[in-house]
Amino acid sequence: MITIALSKGRIFEETRPLLAAAGIVPAEDPEASRKLIIPTNRADVRLLIVRATDVPTYVQHGGADMGIAGRDVLIEHGGEGLYQPLDLKIARCRMMVAVREGFDYAGRVKEGARIRVATKYVSTAREHFASKGVHVDLIKLYGSMELAPLVGLADAIVDLVSTGGTLKANGLVAVEHITDISSRLVVNQASLKTKRALLRPLFDAFTSAIESQPA
Ligand code: PRT
Ligand code: MG
DSSP states (O other): OEEEEEOTTHHHHHHHHHHHHTTOOBSSOTTTOOOSEEEBSSTTEEEEEOOGGGHHHHHHTTSSSEEEEEHHHHHHHOOTTEEEEEEOOOSOEEEEEEEETTOOHHHHHHTTOOEEEEESOHHHHHHHHHHHTOOEEEEEOSSOGGGGGGGTSOSEEEEEESSSHHHHHTTEEEEEEEEEEOEEEEEEHHHHHHTHHHHHHHHHHHHHHHHTSOO
């Protein structure tokens, strides 16, 4: 049996074609079902529906043999105990620093001021600002980071941006690009050894599906 951990929403939707390429079709739609374990058309493959940030934890501890997680999530998790064989090139976005329109970010940095930064991505943010020599006070949030600068909780946020629509709708502008993000396949290191014969064809099917996608 192979157990694959993934989250509902964009990751599930963008993984569906990759699963199909490997001949795997979920028996139910996780968006509609309340089930957390979703069987598939293959008796030896099942899906676990977990929070995006919990995928690495399930795979690391063997609750799932493999999973699909954003690089944003993997950087924060640390990747310990995970084999990361493939960039699936799905759920792509950019990790950015953003501020309220009119906030002089470059000026504040230049004068060496401390900047208050709200984010869910504390490790990524800490490393980014340290590498630039920018002094920051980090404020940990779990979502809706865009709100923080609007109510004076922070001067800046570190968040993911795809269309830019959310920043725009909230009067924010991106001022720095930190890194490009996409989702990775993560595999439990013990499963990789004990279930190689089952896993290998999945990796191969995913690889050729990715290669046939436009870049
Ligand atoms: O939503 P929930 O709290 O349940 O969990 P989650 O946000 O961790 O999960 P989900 O499903 O929203 O995101 C899963 C993964 O998708 C993330 O870990 C990223 O790797 C990837 N991804 C790709 C994104 C985005 N694009 C994205 N745009 N994750 C989040 N966003 C958010 C962003 O945080 C911001 O609030 O969308 C908003 C910006 O979008 P635009 O299009 O307005 O720029
Ligand atoms: Mg979300």
